[in-house]
Amino acid sequence: MEMIHPLFFQNYSMDIFINGAQAISPQDTFKAESFPEKVSGYSSRMTIIKPDYKAYFNPLAMRRMSNIIKMSTIAAFECLMEAKAESPEGIITATGQGCVEDTEKFLIKMLDTDEGFLNPTTFIQSTHNSLGAQIAYQKKCFGPNIAHVHKSVSFEMALIDSLMMLKDKEADNILVGGVDEITAESYRMKSNINLWKEETYSNLSLIHSDTPGTIPGEGATYLMLGRKKHSSCYARITSVNILYKPKDNHHLKEFFDHTIANAGINKTDIGLVLLGANGDSRYDAPYDEIQHSYFNENTVGFFKHLCGEYETSVAFATWLAAFMLKKQEIPGYISQEAKKPGKINHIAIYNQDRGRNHSLIILSAC
Amino acid sequence: MAELISSLKEQIIEQLNLEDLTPEDIDEKDPLFGDGLGLDSIDALELIVLLEREYGIKVENPADGKKIFYSIETMADFIEKNRKK
Amino acid sequence: MRIMVTGLGMVSALGNDIAENLISLKDKKTGIGAIEILKTVHKDSWVAGEIKQTNADLTDTLEIDDSLTYPRTTLLGIHAAREAFKNAGLEVTDGSRTGIVVGTTVGGMDLSETFYRKPKENPSFIATHSCGFTTEKIADYLGITGTMSTISTACSSGLNAIAYGARLIRHGYIDRAIVGGTDALSLFTLNGFKTLMILDDQLCAPFDKNRKGLNLGEGAGFLVIESEKSLNERKGEAICTLSGWGNANDAFHQTASSPEGNGPYMCMHKALEQAALIPKDIGYINVHGTGTENNDLTEGIALKRIFGEDVPPFSSTKSYTGHTLGAAGGVEAVIAVLTLQHQVCFPNLNFARAIEELGLLPLTEVQENTTLKHVMTNSFGFGGNDSSLIFSKL
Numbered sequence: 001m002e003m004i005h006p007l008f009f010q011n012y013s014m015d016i017f018i019n020g021a022q023a024i025s026p027q028d029t030f031k032a033e034s035f036p037e038k039v040s041g042y043s044s045r046m047t048i049i050k051p052d053y054k055a056y057f058n059p060l061a062m063r064r065m066s067n068i069i070k071m072s073t074i075a076a077f078e079c080l081m082e083a084k085a086e087s088p089e090g091i092i093t094a095t096g097q098g099c100v101e102d103t104e105k106f107l108i109k110m111l112d113t114d115e116g117f118l119n120p121t122t123f124i125q126s127t128h129n130s131l132g133a134q135i136a137y138q139k140k141c142f143g144p145n146i147a148h149v150h151k152s153v154s155f156e157m158a159l160i161d162s163l164m165m166l167k168d169k170e171a172d173n174i175l176v177g178g179v180d181e182i183t184a185e186s187y188r189m190k191s192n193i194n195l196w197k198e199e200t201y202s203n204l205s206l207i208h209s210d211t212p213g214t215i216p217g218e219g220a221t222y223l224m225l226g227r228k229k230h231s232s233c234y235a236r237i238t239s240v241n242i243l244y245k246p247k248d249n250h251h252l253k254e255f256f257d258h259t260i261a262n263a264g265i266n267k268t269d270i271g272l273v274l275l276g277a278n279g280d281s282r283y284d285a286p287y288d289e290i291q292h293s294y295f296n297e298n299t300v301g302f303f304k305h306l307c308g309e310y311e312t313s314v315a316f317a318t319w320l321a322a323f324m325l326k327k328q329e330i331p332g333y334i335s336q337e338a339k340k341p342g343k344i345n346h347i348a349i350y351n352q353d354r355g356r357n358h359s360l361i362i363l364s365a366c
Numbered sequence: 367m368a369e370l371i372s373s374l375k376e377q378i379i380e381q382l383n384l385e386d387l388t389p390e391d392i393d394e395k396d397p398l399f400g401d402g403l404g405l406d407s408i409d410a411l412e413l414i415v416l417l418e419r420e421y422g423i424k425v426e427n428p429a430d431g432k433k434i435f436y437s438i439e440t441m442a443d444f445i446e447k448n449r450k451k
Numbered sequence: 452m453r454i455m456v457t458g459l460g461m462v463s464a465l466g467n468d469i470a471e472n473l474i475s476l477k478d479k480k481t482g483i484g485a486i487e488i489l490k491t492v493h494k495d496s497w498v499a500g501e502i503k504q505t506n507a508d509l510t511d512t513l514e515i516d517d518s519l520t521y522p523r524t525t526l527l528g529i530h531a532a533r534e535a536f537k538n539a540g541l542e543v544t545d546g547s548r549t550g551i552v553v554g555t556t557v558g559g560m561d562l563s564e565t566f567y568r569k570p571k572e573n574p575s576f577i578a579t580h581s582c583g584f585t586t587e588k589i590a591d592y593l594g595i596t597g598t599m600s601t602i603s604t605a606c607s608s609g610l611n612a613i614a615y616g617a618r619l620i621r622h623g624y625i626d627r628a629i630v631g632g633t634d635a636l637s638l639f640t641l642n643g644f645k646t647l648m649i650l651d652d653q654l655c656a657p658f659d660k661n662r663k664g665l666n667l668g669e670g671a672g673f674l675v676i677e678s679e680k681s682l683n684e685r686k687g688e689a690i691c692t693l694s695g696w697g698n699a700n701d702a703f704h705q706t707a708s709s710p711e712g713n714g715p716y717m718c719m720h721k722a723l724e725q726a727a728l729i730p731k732d733i734g735y736i737n738v739h740g741t742g743t744e745n746n747d748l749t750e751g752i753a754l755k756r757i758f759g760e761d762v763p764p765f766s767s768t769k770s771y772t773g774h775t776l777g778a779a780g781g782v783e784a785v786i787a788v789l790t791l792q793h794q795v796c797f798p799n800l801n802f803a804r805a806i807e808e809l810g811l812l813p814l815t816e817v818q819e820n821t822t823l824k825h826v827m828t829n830s831f832g833f834g835g836n837d838s839s840l841i842f843s844k845l
Contacts, residue, residue: 133834
């Protein structure tokens with residue numbers, strides 16, 4: 001059957017290296033030297049473990065930084081330091097919902113005061129590209145600066161954008177990030193459309209849950225991608241692809257075949273497949289399907305019980321995969337399956353949003 | 367005037383989200399912008415909102431802000447002369 | 452690989468389609484005026500480039516039948532994208548090789564601000580609020596299933612969306628794409644810009660010495676771009692090529708450009724470099740020209756840095772449409788292509804005297820029968836996000 005999708009990397013002889021990777025998340029992942037020993041438990045909302053903001057910004061600078069800007073900027077700064085870069089040559093950010101807190105503040109005040117006295121600061125900070133703009137401003141980065149805001153594949157689109165720019169030599173390195181926040185107000189509002197589990201439900205029981213709803217999360221993950229391998233290298237990105245509304249299972253299978261072939265490997269070479277199941281029994285069936293059919297010979301793991309459900313959570317999964325490849329370790333709370341001995345060479349991440357946006361990312365050892 | 371200066375300091379701290387500052391930290395004669403407290407043009411817009419909301423004074427041209435907001439003292443003077451609330 | 456422009460679609464305060472927009476542009480008829488549809492307490496204080504159709508009108512015209520209520524940004528987007536598709540003579544038999552990239556800042560905010568306090572009355576807004584919703588709905592409406600994204604970089608969103616689409620084609624992800632931008636007027640943006648004190652309560656006067664600020668507008672502008680190979684295979688016709696693009700960050704201030712116009716300078720320079728052109732090759736520029744003190748001065752400075760004393764004929768068509776924010780890049784790219792296609796430059800309305808520091812004079816009359824080979828269009832956004840595109844004759 002004719003290939004429906006293009007071969008990304010078909011003509012590429014170039015590797016893309018992850019030379020820095022930092023994740024601020026609800027787990028103890030920030031600046032981690034090793035995997036956290038256990039999973040931190042949450043119910044209702046999984047919020048980040050906050051870094052010490054004052055260690056990074058003086059109080060004056062922080063006056064107009066909401067939580068999302070702070071966590072995004074700090075994760076970016078640490079990632080740059082790790083990759084030993086003063087400033088990136090390009091910044092591409094991804095966010096599904098943008099700067100929610102500032103948007104809410106401005107909107108609610110506007111409604112409450114009947115378009116009365118409003119604050120310019122919250123308006124300016126509510127724009128989606130504030131995340132990338134703040135980093136560019138702080139680091140004096142004059143290079144390309146794009147913000148992708150395309151639902152559950154925002155990060156994948158940012159990744160593809162980065163890879164294209166690196167291939168085109170528009171930059172030698174690109175800082176790419178996936179950031180989203182969950183506020184109490186946003187949690188409350190979305191309860192109106194039955195997205196969440198009961199408030200007392202724990203993330204520790206999220207995967208394979210048999211009740212409807214999921215648990216929202218948040219996080220800021222940044223990767224420093226480059227065409228050259230640094231000593232700080234975590235892994236390589238060897239294939240990224242998305243598929244919108246597959247016609248049927250066959251179409252999906254072709255998508256997987258194709259994306260894996262792009263990485264120059266076979267399905268059996270994949271040491272771990274991370275699945276984006278989020279514990280919502282109404283929508284997780286396709287993951288069970290895939291686990292027992294297409295990937296039935298692969299070790300499978302999960303990540304959303306660690307970070308919660310949010311549109312750029314695949315960024316967190318990418319950090320996890322990179323860290324696992326670097327450490328050559330798969331923690332038991334990610335996968336409980338018997339592991340094959342030997343080196344982990346490739347990890348795949350599969351995510352889908354109610355059958356609409358499917359993505360597959362493959363990372364390989366350095 | 368002293369009372370106005372005192373409440374102005376508190377209002378500014380709140381309006382500009384200067385979390386770690388107390389009224390005692392701000393001298394009413396010190397410049398607010400540039401080398402002084404270090405505020406910028408967006409803060410100036412916030413102070414314009416503050417003037418209208420708390421004192422009923424409408425500043426039509428943001429460029430006028432430079433003079434009015436030079437220091438807490440100049441702000442208090444301006445408010446005394448122009449307040450409608 | 453050449454990127455061919457093969458279709459255009461636009462809805463703005465000037466008209467509901469390309470033909471209507473062209474008539475207004477040629478007749479020097481501005482679309483900026485009283486705010487009638489947006490229910491704002493400030494409606495008598497400001498003017499805007501408002502499209503005189505309600506959401507119900509737009510929904511009916513498009514024959515939308517969905518359990519969700521569509522926000523205005525989505526409706527305008529579908530309207531213009533649909534025209535571009537038809538204009539390109541496209542029939543989608545395999546949607547997987549056709550992509551879409553949309554630039555937007557407002558997203559579904561108009562619905563959200565209406566129903567936020569009464570979610571039980573209509574909870575659609577919770578699902579339709581995010582920027583990506585618009586892109587997916589345009590894709591679904593047109594049968595597109597290829598690579599797609601949504602870009603939100605403030606006022607440069609539309610141009611960045613076009614550039615991203617072009618890159619996806621060059622890298623073989625898709626053969627063609629609908630690219631551009633859409634944004635509706637909303638209380639959120641009107642009040643937001645009001646707090647920044649950069650609105651003009653009268654008709655804006657871009658590049659004028661006495662300019663007082665911008666007028667907001669709304670609209671959607673889309674192009675169809677294709678690889679030359681795919682166009683030849685379907686025996687289609689091109690209007691022009693998208694020959695260059697550039698994006699850079701000013702990294703100076705959240706809402707103002709650096710005094711030297713660094714970001715604007717860098718992105719125009721990049722676009723020229725990519726198009727393998729020299730400044731003299733540009734025959735006309737559709738400038739960002741919002742009418743604010745900061746933008747027009749810094750953009751002018753950047754123009755002189757690139758073009759020296761030979762700044763080509765230029766104009767800001769925001770004097771016609773208002774500043775359509777995330778849609779501006781799309782709307783103005785469409786106007787730039789129309790300029791090239793019909794060899795007519797549209798003027799910068801409401802101009803009287805040059806900015807003293809610059810001495811630059813924009814076009815003030817319609818110029819027909821031009822012999823333009825290359826035109827440029829600029830969009831500069833908050834967060835220092837600056838972009839420039841170049842279109843070239845075949």
